[in-house]
Amino acid sequence: MxxxxxxxxxxxxxxxxxxxxxxxxxxxxxxxPVRTAVQxxxxxxxxxxxxxxxxxxxxxxxxxxxxxxxxxxxxxxxxxxxxxxxxxxxxxxxxxxxxxxxxxxxxxxxxxxxxxxxxxxxxxxxxxxxxxxxxxxxxxxxxxxxxxxxxxxxxxxxxxxxxxxxxxSGQRLVVPKAAKVTSLAQGLRGSRACVADQSSSQAVLSPGGNRNPYGTAGIRVVENQLDCLVLMQLGQVDATLTDTALAAAQAAQDPTVEQAGEQIAFAxxxxxxxxxxxxxxxxxxxxxxxxxxxxxxxxxxxxxxxxxxxxxxxxxxx
Incomplete structure (x- = not known):
């Protein structure tokens, strides 16, 4: 990937x-640094x-x-x-x-x-x-x-x-701006979510067993969190959960997405x-x-x- x-x-x-x-x-x-005109x-x-x-x-x-x-x-x-x-x-x-x-x-x-x-x-x-x-x-x-x-x-x-x-830091959701998500629960419920393999984000969405605490429709696991951004741009996933710092970086990198909802899992x-x-x-x-x-x-x-x-x-x- x-x-x-x-x-x-x-x-x-x-x-x-x-x-x-x-x-x-x-x-x-x-x-x-890369100088790009981003929102x-x-x-x-x-x-x-x-x-x-x-x-x-x-x-x-x-x-x-x-x-x-x-x-x-x-x-x-x-x-x-x-x-x-x-x-x-x-x-x-x-x-x-x-x-x-x-x-x-x-x-x-x-x-x-x-x-x-x-x-x-x-x-x-x-x-x-x-x-x-x-x-x-x-x-x-x-x-x-x-x-x-x-x-x-x-x-x-x-x-x-x-x-x-x-x-x-903590965990934060990244979604397309067009989705108009206002809370983490709203952004994840019924959504195709994406996380990096063996990340803290994966532990939040897949805490073990058959539990699905946020009611996602599915979880796509990728090698690196940036892969989630690309899959979101391609319409293959609806939301990304990642570290707050990396969520801010994704939003800076692509002005069509934004951080949404509250921060969780402070660390x-x-x-x-x-x-x-x-x-x-x-x-x-x-x-x-x-x-x-x-x-x-x-x-x-x-x-x-x-x-x-x-x-x-x-x-x-x-």
Whole structure:
């Protein structure tokens, strides 16, 4: 699906496109952003985001400047940081069709970690990883870390480790504007819904067994959330459930769709790493502390996200 649908979304034009809360990166990013004349969706920040990241955030090591641990030393000796990223999420991890470079908020974050560990933000090897393969890529050591709008959950903590949270989010519905949807329940009831495989959105719509909590007519599961946008444009699905941040990106990318209804399933995003690599997790946590303190998180937000998520990022730093 991704090889056909995601390329269509990237190249087909706008009408057929696709306490430590910290971020990263400089405002410049690894390439200029795609400048498109799109209608900005209404910014709807999270409501009363929870104080904890699913009750699991206390498992992450305290921030540390130490670089003597085995995983950090391995990365320094290799001379490059291997990061699992997305290439289909506009403003987060997106391959710019004009330059061929992957850019966005999560890419800035990866570059910030590389600069801290290796002294150069360009010393990053990007490996694009589908949503459903994120856990596997971390556990098998295919990447040093995943920076890919990944929600922290207690279930995932059983198998991998997370950094401290760097962004507060939730789940939001994306629908064609012509549908005139006013609530999440209305938008999903009797609809053909679309979600990314192994995503938090899939867990919301398919909580297990034969339950169908929102009465959807069917659920289309795809490799990446951008595939849902294309299927919606083609009339093959009626609605997409995805992370709030990615919902805003879809609406910014295609002015014929919009975010609709209330936000649900409040959560936080974190950088994913192997459970064994506690030294790397602690060092990444220190990078996050530094980037919030020196304005890097805010600079990256202003550059990539302010246009689609609102000028004030306070709601996303809970």
């Amino acid at each position: 991704r090889s056909t649908v995601a390329r269509t979304a990237r190249l087909g034009g706008v009408a057929v496109l696709a306490a430590w809360l910290l971020g990263a990166g400089g405002a410049g990013g690894p390439g200029a 900005r969706p209404e910014a709807v920040p999270p409501q009363a985001a929870p104080a904890s990241a699913g009750g699991c955030e206390d498992r992450t090591p305290a921030p540390s400047r130490s670089e003597s641990g085995p995983k950090v030393q391995q990365i320094k000796q290799r001379g490059t940081l291997i990061v699992g990223v997305d290439q289909n999420s506009y403003h987060w991890g997106y391959r710019n069709p004009q330059t061929g470079r992957i850019e966005g908020f999560d890419i800035d974050l990866a570059r910030a970690v590389a600069k801290a560990l290796l002294g150069d933000p360009d010393k990053v090897t990007y490996r694009t990883v589908p949503t459903a393969k994120r856990m596997e890529a971390v556990k098998n050591g295919q990447v040093d870390l995943i920076a890919r709008t990944m929600t922290i959950t207690c279930e995932r903590w059983q198998e991998i480790a997370f950094s401290a949270p760097y962004f507060a 936080h995003m974190g950088i994913a790493m192997r459970k064994e690599d506690t030294d790397l997790v602690a060092r990444v946590n220190q990078v996050l502390v530094n980037y919030r303190a020196d304005g890097g998180w805010r600079a990256s937000y202003d550059h990539w996200l302010a246009g689609s998520m609102g000028a004030d990022p306070a709601a996303y730093l809970r």
